[in-house]
Amino acid sequence: MSSAVVPAADRFEWFADIVANELAPTELHGPLAAGGFRAEAAALDLDPVVLSTFECTPCHSRRTPAQVRQNDPERYQFSLVTGSPMWIEQNRNASELNPGDMVLLSTAHPNGAGARSEDRAIRNIVVQLPRSELPLPADKTDRLVARRISGETGMGAILAGFMSTLETHAAECGPAERTRLGRVALDLISACLAERCDAYDAVPSESRGRILMERINSFIDHNLGDPDLTPQLIADRHHISVRRLHQMFQDQEDSVAASIRLRRLERCHADLSRPELLTRPIGAIAARWGFGSAAVFSRAFREAYGISPSEQRAYAAASAPAARAARAAQT
Numbered sequence: 001m002s003s004a005v006v007p008a009a010d011r012f013e014w015f016a017d018i019v020a021n022e023l024a025p026t027e028l029h030g031p032l033a034a035g036g037f038r039a040e041a042a043a044l045d046l047d048p049v050v051l052s053t054f055e056c057t058p059c060h061s062r063r064t065p066a067q068v069r070q071n072d073p074e075r076y077q078f079s080l081v082t083g084s085p086m087w088i089e090q091n092r093n094a095s096e097l098n099p100g101d102m103v104l105l106s107t108a109h110p111n112g113a114g115a116r117s118e119d120r121a122i123r124n125i126v127v128q129l130p131r132s133e134l135p136l137p138a139d140k141t142d143r144l145v146a147r148r149i150s151g152e153t154g155m156g157a158i159l160a161g162f163m164s165t166l167e168t169h170a171a172e173c174g175p176a177e178r179t180r181l182g183r184v185a186l187d188l189i190s191a192c193l194a195e196r197c198d199a200y201d202a203v204p205s206e207s208r209g210r211i212l213m214e215r216i217n218s219f220i221d222h223n224l225g226d227p228d229l230t231p232q233l234i235a236d237r238h239h240i241s242v243r244r245l246h247q248m249f250q251d252q253e254d255s256v257a258a259s260i261r262l263r264r265l266e267r268c269h270a271d272l273s274r275p276e277l278l279t280r281p282i283g284a285i286a287a288r289w290g291f292g293s294a295a296v297f298s299r300a301f302r303e304a305y306g307i308s309p310s311e312q313r314a315y316a317a318a319s320a321p322a323a324r325a326a327r328a329a330q331t
Helices: 008-022 065-070 138-142 154-172 175-197 205-222 231-237 242-251 256-272 282-288 294-305 309-330
Strands: 027-029 039-046 049-056 060-063 075-081 086-090 093-097 101-106 111-115 122-130
Touching: 008 027, 008 039, 008 049, 039 154, 039 175, 049 154, 049 175, 075 154, 086 101, 093 101, 101 138, 101 154, 122 154, 122 175, 138 175, 154 175, 154 205, 175 205, 205 231, 205 242, 205 256, 231 242, 231 256, 242 256, 256 282, 256 294, 256 309, 282 294, 282 309, 294 309
Parallel strands: none
Antiparallel strands: 027 060, 039 049, 049 122, 060 111, 075 101, 075 122, 086 093, 086 111
């Protein structure tokens, strides 16, 4: 949904209606140039949660006590800030948020928020979840509203990365996959909040298994360049047995070792296709992503893609001028 199709004079009211319908009734205010307001919004059902993205010209919002009494959809809203730095307040808590930070809000209480920059659009990725679906004590959870959660380390980093991936790729998935992704999002948010209110024991055991799987996948992705990345190392770092690790991957498309190899090959394929890396030795690219032998890498690459690494590089080099010419023609 884009304000580009709405007359300039009606855009602010149009966006206020979008926010009311998709999140909760809220008053919007802000110093706006005449006809200069722009906004975009999107929503995707990932039962049991809803993934939303909002982008707009800098403004302020306030959900009043009267609006809470008249309409409470009984949800939590977990947001990842990706645009302008923001301030936010609820339940006597207040935080300053920068891009990469996350925050929880409840529709059951008044709140306020706004941009701290007039030069950069507000942009948030929001996961809306029914309060009844969050397996944590409500009194403990409500203490966390409007408190900054860093997306740079630990569970926060895993959750922020997952939310960004959802925004990019969730719409490409089928209904069953979307439901699975929604359940994982709920699990990760539950774990992230549970760590901050000392309530991890309240997270169901089934959810803990999915959370552990996301931790493991994140660990693999961040350590692909380590040639010593093995199932034993992964198991040791996550305090589980190798047998349990292999059992966890039985429900995946690939085994642990095959998953590591495939992810390494995907990174190498991407690097071999990048114009700025055309002069980097193929062996250096292979080593960067954990391949200790050029011969092993070349054989695995051909098996995966049907061509050699050098052929992939030649194809990428030949395609680059054509792509640049096409972009030039469009402008």
